Amino acid sequence: MNHDNSSFREKSVVLIGFMGVGKTTIGEMVAKKLYRDFIDIDQEIEKEYNMATSEIFQKIGEKAFREKEKSVISTFSKQKLKIISVGGGAFLQEEIRKVCLEHCIVIYLDLSWESWKERISLIIDSRPVLQGRSIEEIEELFNSRKPIYSLHNSKVDTDNLEADEVADYIVDSLKLAWDLHEPH
Numbered sequence: 096m097n098h099d100n101s102s103f104r105e106k107s108v109v110l111i112g113f114m115g116v117g118k119t120t121i122g123e124m125v126a127k128k129l130y131r132d133f134i135d136i137d138q139e140i141e142k143e144y145n146m147a148t149s150e151i152f153q154k155i156g157e158k159a160f161r162e163k164e165k166s167v168i169s170t171f172s173k174q175k176l177k178i179i180s181v182g183g184g185a186f187l188q189e190e191i192r193k194v195c196l197e198h199c200i201v202i203y204l205d206l207s208w209e210s211w212k213e214r215i216s217l218i219i220d221s222r223p224v225l226q227g228r229s230i231e232e233i234e235e236l237f238n239s240r241k242p243i244y245s246l247h248n249s250k251v252d253t254d255n256l257e258a259d260e261v262a263d264y265i266v267d268s269l270k271l272a273w274d275l276h277e278p279h
């Protein structure tokens with residue numbers, strides 16, 4: 096239902112899922128394909144502090160990062176026609192889940208642990224939450240985070256797909272959904 100009375104077609108799209116599933120990469124591609132603005136919440140926070148996420152965690156702390164994450168998401172999720180990638184920990188906060196699900200189309204990018212493991216070297220340096228944890232601890236975190244992503248409007252299984260293929264799939268699904276919601 097459209098609680099905010101905006102048309103379904105204008106709703107912003109929010110990508111959720113665990114760190115490294117491809118939210119930032121794929122979100123940017125989807126935005127380009129749909130001629131929409133792309134907002135990466137981590138990049139917005141980094142711009143505000145003029146620091147990389149790891150540095151923010153180190154110098155200001157995770158708590159402040161999470162507060163900023165909440166206020167930035169609250170602002171952007173209420174705007175129309177955006178493609179928004181949120182950090183993998185954002186949905187831990189109930190207020191963030193609520194505001195995104197109320198105003199946006201929430202798409203969950205899913206990836207199996209086996210495939211995710213292959214990607215760890217690409218992301219470890221820029222993800223403070225993963226640093227200092229053993230692979231077993233990261234697997235535990237991966238599994239423990241799963242329930243927070245269960246609230247979504249649509250799920251995409253990204254195993255064995257290139258980022259571009261996932262983006263194409265999302266664009267096609269959105270176009271179908273928009274056509275179905277067109278008033279007759």
Ligand SMILES: Nc1ncnc2c1ncn2[C@@H]1O[C@H](COP(=O)(O)OP(=O)(O)O)[C@@H](O)[C@H]1O
Pocket residue numbers: 112113114115116117118119120121180214217218253256257258259261
């Ligand atoms: N579908 C994919 N297949 C292979 N590698 C991918 C895919 N999606 C993203 N990547 C790579 O994984 C890394 C993390 O992607 P990123 O978009 O930053 O994820 P997130 O924003 O979810 O943390 C990047 O190096 C990116 O190039």
Ligand SMILES: O=C(O)C1=C[C@@H](OP(=O)(O)O)[C@@H](O)[C@H](O)C1
Pocket residue numbers: 112113114115118119137148181182183184185221222223224
């Ligand atoms: O899952 C998390 O707790 C985090 C995920 C990161 O974003 P990505 O999911 O884009 O990597 C970033 O917000 C921060 O490092 C914390």
Ligand SMILES: [Mg+2]
Pocket residue numbers: 118119120135137180181182
């Ligand atoms: Mg990201």
